[in-house]
Amino acid sequence: MLTAILAISLLALVFGVILGLSSRYFHVESDPIVNKIDTLLPQTQCGQCTYPGCRPYAEAMANGEADINQCPPGGQATIDALAELLGVDPKPLNAENGVEEQPMVAIIDEQVCIGCTLCIQACPVDAILGAAKQMHTVIAEECTGCKLCIPPCPVECIDMIPVRQDIEHWKWPYPEATPEALQTDASLTPEAQT
Amino acid sequence: MKKPAGKLWHFMGGLHLPDHKDVSTRTPIQQLGIPGRLVIPLQQHIGEPAEVLVRAGDRVSKGQIIARASGYYSASIHASTSGTVVDTIEQPIAHPSGLSAPCIIIKPDGDDRWGKLPPQQDYKKLTPSTLRSLIREAGIVGLGGAGFPTFIKLNPGARHEIDTLILNGAECEPYISCDDMLMRERAEDVIQGLIIMRHALQAKRCLIGIEENKQEAYDAMRLATHALGVADVEVIMIPILYPTGGEKQLIRILTGLEVPHDGLPIDVSVAVHNVATAAAVYDAVEKSQPLISRVVTVTGDGVHGQGNASVLIGTPIQELIEQFGGYTDKAQRLIIGGPMMGFTVSSDQIPVTKTTNCILVASPQETSPPDTHYPCIRCGDCMDVCPVSLLPQQLYWYARARDFDKLQNYHLFDCIECGCCAYVCPSQIPLVQYYRFAKTAIWEQERSRSKSSLARQRFEFREDRLEQEKRERAERMRKKKAALNKPKAGSDANEDPKKAAIKAALERVKKKQATRGVEKTNVDNLTPDQQGKIQQINERRATTQVPAQNGQTDQADKPGT
Numbered sequence: 001m002l003t004a005i006l007a008i009s010l011l012a013l014v015f016g017v018i019l020g021l022s023s024r025y026f027h028v029e030s031d032p033i034v035n036k037i038d039t040l041l042p043q044t045q046c047g048q049c050t051y052p053g054c055r056p057y058a059e060a061m062a063n064g065e066a067d068i069n070q071c072p073p074g075g076q077a078t079i080d081a082l083a084e085l086l087g088v089d090p091k092p093l094n095a096e097n098g099v100e101e102q103p104m105v106a107i108i109d110e111q112v113c114i115g116c117t118l119c120i121q122a123c124p125v126d127a128i129l130g131a132a133k134q135m136h137t138v139i140a141e142e143c144t145g146c147k148l149c150i151p152p153c154p155v156e157c158i159d160m161i162p163v164r165q166d167i168e169h170w171k172w173p174y175p176e177a178t179p180e181a182l183q184t185d186a187s188l189t190p191e192a193q194t
Numbered sequence: 195m196k197k198p199a200g201k202l203w204h205f206m207g208g209l210h211l212p213d214h215k216d217v218s219t220r221t222p223i224q225q226l227g228i229p230g231r232l233v234i235p236l237q238q239h240i241g242e243p244a245e246v247l248v249r250a251g252d253r254v255s256k257g258q259i260i261a262r263a264s265g266y267y268s269a270s271i272h273a274s275t276s277g278t279v280v281d282t283i284e285q286p287i288a289h290p291s292g293l294s295a296p297c298i299i300i301k302p303d304g305d306d307r308w309g310k311l312p313p314q315q316d317y318k319k320l321t322p323s324t325l326r327s328l329i330r331e332a333g334i335v336g337l338g339g340a341g342f343p344t345f346i347k348l349n350p351g352a353r354h355e356i357d358t359l360i361l362n363g364a365e366c367e368p369y370i371s372c373d374d375m376l377m378r379e380r381a382e383d384v385i386q387g388l389i390i391m392r393h394a395l396q397a398k399r400c401l402i403g404i405e406e407n408k409q410e411a412y413d414a415m416r417l418a419t420h421a422l423g424v425a426d427v428e429v430i431m432i433p434i435l436y437p438t439g440g441e442k443q444l445i446r447i448l449t450g451l452e453v454p455h456d457g458l459p460i461d462v463s464v465a466v467h468n469v470a471t472a473a474a475v476y477d478a479v480e481k482s483q484p485l486i487s488r489v490v491t492v493t494g495d496g497v498h499g500q501g502n503a504s505v506l507i508g509t510p511i512q513e514l515i516e517q518f519g520g521y522t523d524k525a526q527r528l529i530i531g532g533p534m535m536g537f538t539v540s541s542d543q544i545p546v547t548k549t550t551n552c553i554l555v556a557s558p559q560e561t562s563p564p565d566t567h568y569p570c571i572r573c574g575d576c577m578d579v580c581p582v583s584l585l586p587q588q589l590y591w592y593a594r595a596r597d598f599d600k601l602q603n604y605h606l607f608d609c610i611e612c613g614c615c616a617y618v619c620p621s622q623i624p625l626v627q628y629y630r631f632a633k634t635a636i637w638e639q640e641r642s643r644s645k646s647s648l649a650r651q652r653f654e655f656r657e658d659r660l661e662q663e664k665r666e667r668a669e670r671m672r673k674k675k676a677a678l679n680k681p682k683a684g685s686d687a688n689e690d691p692k693k694a695a696i697k698a699a700l701e702r703v704k705k706k707q708a709t710r711g712v713e714k715t716n717v718d719n720l721t722p723d724q725q726g727k728i729q730q731i732n733e734r735r736a737t738t739q740v741p742a743q744n745g746q747t748d749q750a751d752k753p754g755t
Contacts, residue, residue: 038650041646042642043645043647043649044649054650055650055653055654124656125653126655126656144649167237167287167289167293169638169641170291171631171635172290172627172630172631172633175627175628175631
């Protein structure tokens with residue numbers, strides 16, 4: 001009896017030590033949840049979520065301070081992805097934060113610009129080029145369409161225009177399913193099939 | 195070991211389709227005249243659009259370069275006829291989106307006057323790289339439909355050696371017959387182009403694959419090889435099976451080699467070029483003529499006459515249709531390319547480009563099945579016909595569900611969009627549409643991912659920069675403050691030298707004064723004569739000093755009074 005207890009305890013001790021050591025020496029560095037959330041966010045840095053940038057919002061979400069539906073530029077697609085990552089139910093976008101819009105890009109009316117540099121200071125991604133009393137311009141490829149440059153402009157020379165649809169970036173439309181086909185196909189998602 | 199002559203291989207899947215080619219091969223290739231207006235897109239190839247070299251109002255001659263290749267993956271563009279450049283503007287081009295792209299508009303003057311062409315050279319004396327740059331200058335791209343710059347495909351690179359050069363004369367898609375007619379009428383030019391390409395690639399052997407339904411073209415090509423004395427060029431008849439004309443499929447049939455799914459023909463030491471490309475290479479090298487025209491098939495029940503025409507690049511499709519007698523009552527859809535892989539366009543004002551091989555004016559009977567489609571019944575027919583051994587059903591489900599990761603696991607990007615799966619589908623599901631949608635959606639996703647990672651990088655950089663600026667400013671402030679506070683804090687150390695300096699100065703003065711009072715050492719033992727002189731001088735000094743001082747004070751006082 002005693003031998004059995006001792007043997008089992010010894011085994012438990014040995015395995016415990018092995019496990020403890022292996023958890024230390026074979027430790028797998030996992031990506032912190034903040035980084036995972038951050039990669040899902042659109043990186044517009046617009047602050048519509050009430051946090052000063054996407055990273056702070058990700059941190060707030062990781063700490064449970066912010067909800068997943070506060071990102072208008074990301075829209076429903078981002079909310080769904082966040083819901084899946086965090087294991088919560090998706091919900092519609094919070095209207096207080098804004099509405100989902102098509103992608104926009106800022107453009108400066110260079111005739112009107114007085115070169116005050118206020119927009120340069122406001123841009124979260126340094127996408128505006130210029131110097132004091134020199135004309136400013138937006139680097140369109142780097143503009144995230146956050147609109148943060150619009151309020152500081154004293155002469156209202158910045159406009160938001162929809163991103164131009166060109167052939168290189170054109171997307172084939174999703175094939176329209178006819179209503180009857182849709183009804184019957186509803187249960188035939190890949191999950192239902194496999 | 196050399197393979198026995200006539201041995202051919204097979205690829206998986208494929209379809210036998212009614213070819214509808216006889217209607218457009220009854221008449222020889224027509225020469226289409228000069229249109230009233232040429233619309234020449236800057237991008238007619240895979241890669242970067244060309245850079246415009248002309249301005250509105252410039253006069254251009256035929257064959258003159260009007261846009262230069264901008265980078266390696268690009269092709270130059272030449273004026274198709276002489277005339278005046280009207281402008282460079284956005285015009286709808288041959289693309290399924292119906293969107294516009296920059297085009298050079300030329301108003302022809304009708305003279306069709308050639309400009310100065312580069313001198314002809316004997317290609318045999320040129321190095322492969324000079325030959326490639328010659329072909330690059332001529333703006334030649336793959337004329338089979340993809341439009342990949344030809345000179346790149348003629349460059350085996352340092353790591354590879356090309357064993358087999360294949361000329362693709364399969365033309366497997368129904369209705370299209372431009373390559374067939376070209377081989378019938380310009381067989382010798384095609385073969386000579388092939389020989390030039392062989393020189394550029396230093397290929398060991400040459401094969402020409404022609405489908406069985408092109409007997410006349412086959413005969414013409416055989417005859418041409420004999421006439422030119424190049425018996426080592428094998429003209430091979432291959433069975434009719436769609437899509438034999440696909441690059442990887444043709445390689446499989448002719449050589450038995452399988453190109454890796456993520457590889458290129460060059461990985462199995464093979465290069466494939468279209469027959470029309472070979473003819474263009476011949477024109478460029480032997481006649482110094484750039485690529486400014488191509489053969490286009492006009493066919494379908496929607497147009498009165500059907501046939502092939504040699505068309506200047508930039509000719510609006512409408513002029514081509516008019517040449518063939520205009521539209522019939524049955525005309526319903528305008529398709530660029532064939533019925534299987536082509537796409538519908540909404541306007542006939544779009545121009546013929548280097549890659550436009552066929553214009554199909556389809557009647558309602560000829561168009562693809564109606565938009566209604568039914569649920570997939572998992573019959574597996576699509577899988578049997580897929581020439582790249584994919585699982586079209588699975589791809590369909592995942593494309594429907596927008597599951598892009600799974601689609602890539604199922605090798606969506608190996609799909610050549612041949613349309614076999616959709617053709618056999620009993621439920622008439624537009625499968626290719628789903629795959630096209632998914633491909634472009636994945637590209638967009640990648641683009642937005644890279645854009646957001648750039649934005650993140652820039653945002654973080656800016657945060658760091660602001661933080662650093664703040665630190666630097668604080669540091670500067672601290673230093674300034676320290677500099678101001680220093681005198682108070684270290685007063686003893688600071689004032690001592692000053693005081694010491696003053697002290698030293700005072701001491702020096704005192705010393706001087708003290709020395710004045712001291713007995714003069716050199717006045718001892720003087721002669722009376724010397725003493726008398728000193729006396730005299732002292733007296734004179736006393737008398738002269740006093741009036742001078744008085745005079746000075748007077749003068750100084752005068753301005754004051």
